[in-house]
Every structure is written in structure tokens, then in C-alpha cells.
Amino acid sequence: LPLLSSSCCSIQLIINAITGLGCAGFNTLLGPLRSYFMSVLLFSTITSITTRKVDLIRIVFSWIVAVTPEIVHFLNVKRREKLQRRQSINTQQDLQCKLELQISDMGCVACIQKIESTLWNSFPDNIVDAAARLHKDKRGKGGEARIVINCSSAGETEDIIQGIIRKIEESGFNC
Numbered sequence: 001l002p003l004l005s006s007s008c009c010s011i012q013l014i015i016n017a018i019t020g021l022g023c024a025g026f027n028t029l030l031g032p033l034r035s036y037f038m039s040v041l042l043f044s045t046i047t048s049i050t051t052r053k054v055d056l057i058r059i060v061f062s063w064i065v066a067v068t069p070e071i072v073h074f075l076n077v078k079r080r081e082k083l084q085r086r087q088s089i090n091t092q093q094d095l096q097c098k099l100e101l102q103i104s105d106m107g108c109v110a111c112i113q114k115i116e117s118t119l120w121n122s123f124p125d126n127i128v129d130a131a132a133r134l135h136k137d138k139r140g141k142g143g144e145a146r147i148v149i150n151c152s153s154a155g156e157t158e159d160i161i162q163g164i165i166r167k168i169e170e171s172g173f174n175c
Contacts, residue, residue, distance in 0.1 A: 031107075031108070038066060041062060041063070041066055045059055045062070045063070069108065069109045072109045072110060072113055073109045073112075075113075076109065076112060076113050076116060079116070079117075080116065080130075080131060083120050083127075083130075094151070094152050094153070095150065095151050095152065095153070095154065095156075095157060096128070096148060096149070096150050097148070097149045097150075097151065097157050097161070098146070098147070098148050098149075099146070099147045099148075099149060099161060099164070100144055100145070100146050100147075101144060101145045101146075101147070101164075101165070101168070101175050102142070102143075102144055102175070103115060103132070103142065103143050103144060103145055103168065103173050103174065103175055104141065104142050104173075104174045105141050105142070105173055105174050106132065106134060106141060106142060106143040106173060107134070107141040107142075108134075111132075111143075111173070112132045112133065112134070112143070114171055114172075114173075115132040115145055115168065115171070115173065116130055116131065116132050116145075118167050118168055118171045119132070119145060119147055119164065119167075119168075121167075122163060122164055122167040123149070123160050123163060123164065126149050126150055126151055126156075126160050127147060127148070127149060128148040128149065128150050129146075129147065129148040130145065130146070130147045130148075131145070131146050132144070132145040132146075133146075145168070145175075147164065149161070149164075
């Protein structure tokens, strides 16, 4: 039970990798209960250690699954920094456009990972920066993607924007 709220992130990553579907909505249901589940996991770990019924492999596995959302977030940030460094070298275009897209069915860090990888892979020569985030007010599913695009003409900008929206929708999200 304690791992249920964090395992949804792992399940969503698998769903994204295999099917390309968008958010399954696990975090919307289980996210608000995560702090309680993590408390139960901490209590059960302490109890296992103090009663000397320690199964180290189970404890390590449980905590790795429990912190999967934090691991995915950390990897997202590091990947974004690496891509931004790479793109800062390739900014030789004439026009720069900042685009903000509302994505209504994004619900967890696995969804953020899917959106960001879709953005960075859609037009790698034109994307200068791309970041997705959930709504801060935690009103359920939804978030936004902010993209900075470099292009050589207004026509190319429009084509890239339409292509980005199409790629996001193809990856299973409403934009």
C-alpha cells in the first residue's frame, strides 16, 4: 500500500514507453495521499529495523520505487540543462519565438518527461528551450509547456508551432 502512490509514476513511464498514450491520471487520484503513504513506508521500515526483521533488498526496492517521482524530476532537470547547453551553441537564426501551450491532461513527472522529450525531439535544430510543468495550484490534471524557438522566417515559425502541437497530440496529450 505505501508504494502505491509512487509506483504510479513507474507505471506511467512504462505506459508512455510502450503505448505512447498520454496521462493515465494515477497522480490525480493517488498524489494527494502520497505523504500518508510515505509515512506508512517510513514507519514500516523503522519497525522492520527495530524488530530485526530486516529484508534489505525489500527495503531498498521499496524506497527506490517510493522516490521514483523525485528521481524522474532530477533526471528531467539534468537532461533539460544538457539540451539547453547544446542549443546555446546552435542559435544562429534570425527570429526567436516564445510559445506557451496549455496541456490539459498532464498529471505527473512522467507526463512532464514525455512532453519534454517530445518537444526536444520534434525540431531539435530549432528548439532553444523547452520545459513543461504542472499547474502550481494543484487543481487536478493539467499544466503548461514553454518553448523557445529559433527560425529564419515567420512562415517557418508557424510551421514549427503547428508541428509541435501535432507532435504533442500524437504523444497522447491534449494541447
